[in-house]
Amino acid sequence: MEYVLSERVKTLKPSAIREIFKFAADPSVVSLSAGNPAPEAFPTKAIAEISAQLLEKNPVGALQYSVTEGYPPLRQAVSEFMKNKYNVGRDFDDILITSGAQQVMDLFTKSVCNEGDTVICEAPSFIGSLNSFRSYNCRLCGIPLESDGMDLKALEKALQTEKNVRFIYVIANFQNPSGVTTSLEKRRGIYELAKKYGVMIIEDNPYGELRIRGENVPCIKSFDEDGIVVYAGSFSKVLAPGMRIGYAIAPKTVLQKMIVCKQGEDVHTNSWAQMVACEFMTKYDFEGHLASLREIYRKKANFCMDLLDKYLVPTGISYQKIDGGLFIWCRLPDNAKISMTEFCKQAVLNKVCVVPGNAFLTDEAEQCSSFRINFSTPTDEQLEKGIKILGRLASEVL
Amino acid sequence: MEYVLSERVKTLKPSAIREIFKFAADPSVVSLSAGNPAPEAFPTKAIAEISAQLLEKNPVGALQYSVTEGYPPLRQAVSEFMKNKYNVGRDFDDILITSGAQQVMDLFTKSVCNEGDTVICEAPSFIGSLNSFRSYNCRLCGIPLESDGMDLKALEKALQTEKNVRFIYVIANFQNPSGVTTSLEKRRGIYELAKKYGVMIIEDNPYGELRIRGENVPCIKSFDEDGIVVYAGSFSKVLAPGMRIGYAIAPKTVLQKMIVCKQGEDVHTNSWAQMVACEFMTKYDFEGHLASLREIYRKKANFCMDLLDKYLVPTGISYQKIDGGLFIWCRLPDNAKISMTEFCKQAVLNKVCVVPGNAFLTDEAEQCSSFRINFSTPTDEQLEKGIKILGRLASEVL
Numbered sequence: 001m002e003y004v005l006s007e008r009v010k011t012l013k014p015s016a017i018r019e020i021f022k023f024a025a026d027p028s029v030v031s032l033s034a035g036n037p038a039p040e041a042f043p044t045k046a047i048a049e050i051s052a053q054l055l056e057k058n059p060v061g062a063l064q065y066s067v068t069e070g071y072p073p074l075r076q077a078v079s080e081f082m083k084n085k086y087n088v089g090r091d092f093d094d095i096l097i098t099s100g101a102q103q104v105m106d107l108f109t110k111s112v113c114n115e116g117d118t119v120i121c122e123a124p125s126f127i128g129s130l131n132s133f134r135s136y137n138c139r140l141c142g143i144p145l146e147s148d149g150m151d152l153k154a155l156e157k158a159l160q161t162e163k164n165v166r167f168i169y170v171i172a173n174f175q176n177p178s179g180v181t182t183s184l185e186k187r188r189g190i191y192e193l194a195k196k197y198g199v200m201i202i203e204d205n206p207y208g209e210l211r212i213r214g215e216n217v218p219c220i221k222s223f224d225e226d227g228i229v230v231y232a233g234s235f236s237k238v239l240a241p242g243m244r245i246g247y248a249i250a251p252k253t254v255l256q257k258m259i260v261c262k263q264g265e266d267v268h269t270n271s272w273a274q275m276v277a278c279e280f281m282t283k284y285d286f287e288g289h290l291a292s293l294r295e296i297y298r299k300k301a302n303f304c305m306d307l308l309d310k311y312l313v314p315t316g317i318s319y320q321k322i323d324g325g326l327f328i329w330c331r332l333p334d335n336a337k338i339s340m341t342e343f344c345k346q347a348v349l350n351k352v353c354v355v356p357g358n359a360f361l362t363d364e365a366e367q368c369s370s371f372r373i374n375f376s377t378p379t380d381e382q383l384e385k386g387i388k389i390l391g392r393l394a395s396e397v398l
Numbered sequence: 399m400e401y402v403l404s405e406r407v408k409t410l411k412p413s414a415i416r417e418i419f420k421f422a423a424d425p426s427v428v429s430l431s432a433g434n435p436a437p438e439a440f441p442t443k444a445i446a447e448i449s450a451q452l453l454e455k456n457p458v459g460a461l462q463y464s465v466t467e468g469y470p471p472l473r474q475a476v477s478e479f480m481k482n483k484y485n486v487g488r489d490f491d492d493i494l495i496t497s498g499a500q501q502v503m504d505l506f507t508k509s510v511c512n513e514g515d516t517v518i519c520e521a522p523s524f525i526g527s528l529n530s531f532r533s534y535n536c537r538l539c540g541i542p543l544e545s546d547g548m549d550l551k552a553l554e555k556a557l558q559t560e561k562n563v564r565f566i567y568v569i570a571n572f573q574n575p576s577g578v579t580t581s582l583e584k585r586r587g588i589y590e591l592a593k594k595y596g597v598m599i600i601e602d603n604p605y606g607e608l609r610i611r612g613e614n615v616p617c618i619k620s621f622d623e624d625g626i627v628v629y630a631g632s633f634s635k636v637l638a639p640g641m642r643i644g645y646a647i648a649p650k651t652v653l654q655k656m657i658v659c660k661q662g663e664d665v666h667t668n669s670w671a672q673m674v675a676c677e678f679m680t681k682y683d684f685e686g687h688l689a690s691l692r693e694i695y696r697k698k699a700n701f702c703m704d705l706l707d708k709y710l711v712p713t714g715i716s717y718q719k720i721d722g723g724l725f726i727w728c729r730l731p732d733n734a735k736i737s738m739t740e741f742c743k744q745a746v747l748n749k750v751c752v753v754p755g756n757a758f759l760t761d762e763a764e765q766c767s768s769f770r771i772n773f774s775t776p777t778d779e780q781l782e783k784g785i786k787i788l789g790r791l792a793s794e795v796l
Contacts (some may be wrong), residue, residue: 048453055446063638099664132662240461240667264530271640
């Protein structure tokens, strides 16, 4: 049978990162290409404890159908946490628990974009979200990222010239893949531009709690008095990604449509996971846990940056120090003798796997001289081994 | 701000059943309107046991990111089960674990339907799936259900006259809401018509294991030698719906696109739930559990049908005996003095909640003289009380 496929999926490809995972699955290859939280960051004992109590005391609650909006005590706990700690959420907002933050991008795009509408995003940006936008046949318009966030002039120009722009997609904290943190000034600038041109913002903040140095920068959503920002939060990096819990804090009018879409997509998010997350947030030392995560990632990030300084920087590869998150963006020197793509291929042949930077562009065919390193998944030994190999390779081929 | 919404969600409404749930939440109202499995059908002890072992022995596996396709041992266990027991799955097929079977409808529609394409479904049919199709701006074409399945003449006519028909949606076993089981002859007829007119079939089978009498009728997917059927399976009724695990067994070409869409939707299904389901299927007496479920529902269904015979049938309300599933479809007499909608409203005022049949039609404004009763969620006492009230009401107003 010749299958008829929808226009929207015809050009949709599996994430390039997944293809790289095939190499990474080879145990002799050091993978610096993943984005998994460090396994030691999971509060496994607490989760086991909560889960056991839950399945003993309220098994039907954990196993039965529940409401699409999410487990009410979890919705309340997250709302209060985000309001008190980050001033996120107004009376016109409401909260929806999703099956991971990825679903926020999906439901929001489905609710506000017609096919052919334009989504503005940072260039580079998180490939999972880009693919979600692509899956609704949106046109992507990438705005170059500077060391403190999007180029606001380019953003304004895009808002003036692009047709049917529906929203701007921003990862303001420790962006994936670039590691860039958008400055307060630029956060305000993005907000004002969105307001001026009548488009919405989706602020994706999976790494916000993983700051390893410096002061917290207020979320864009924290100055949303106009109801134009959808905030996407996640438990994947602060609890466990396999539980697939995220949330949207968004103006009710839009959230109502997202809820109806979620009903048709997966009815509701796994009940057990929602209840475990709620217990962990409210009955355990959640802030203490977050502090311990920061400590884990601070150590790992600093260890990684030290290795980069020692083995890569001397070869001409440069990178911007990060303030948090899980990723570092490395750039080949301008006079490199081989392309970034070729360098990444050579790296795989030398048993180290990194992600070619063009995977994160709106057009993968575009030129890119950077690659992404992840330091949260590998052990210290793997990190050291991998970066040493990259350094030796760089000194030979660049 | 005036929000711009996508065309596809503009007319999308929350499920009518959810609106009814608001009444049902009143503890003084007897709810016969839900679709929840009986809580006593959950193997809570086994789930607690498996979960505890899992979180002790392999916490990282249960909590870390995993692959979009699903937990490999679960994919294998389900594939073998469906192949051995139901002859479902060929070499050209593969399996994808989804976040509930609802996600199969979503991913399949997204992968094969352009906006405006036509989906043929039974009339009445399951509202959750209809809303999923609607959310991609599909046109719905309902084919009247007869006591043994779709009217094949009407089906062929629709295939001849409707434009851009992409697939036929069928719940062949103990259909929701009608309780109808499609005969083997009609299953073959639907398959042959789909083949003849070059459209696919999505066979949704959430209740297949809940047969309370008679012999199993082969799935449509079991005679799919042409790769035109997508089979949607679910753990919601055989394990627990709060876990949100379903699956698609479908031709690889289509499944590949569904996988890419799932990546952008929720990355993967909750890892813990997949591993628990796998352990339960492979290390416990799964067939024994299924037999015990059938026993629970056989008792409940027969108890309900006895009550209907005693209290409703004498008032002129009729229904078709069911062979399984969770629902019974009751029809007001042709000469009823009030409309079905009015009857359902009166029922709520008398503290019993049922679902008006028009909620399950492709056009809710259409005339309908039936309503749906669920017998799995209420206790025996509630069932008896509710049906007695309906009987008294019917004798007064019909």
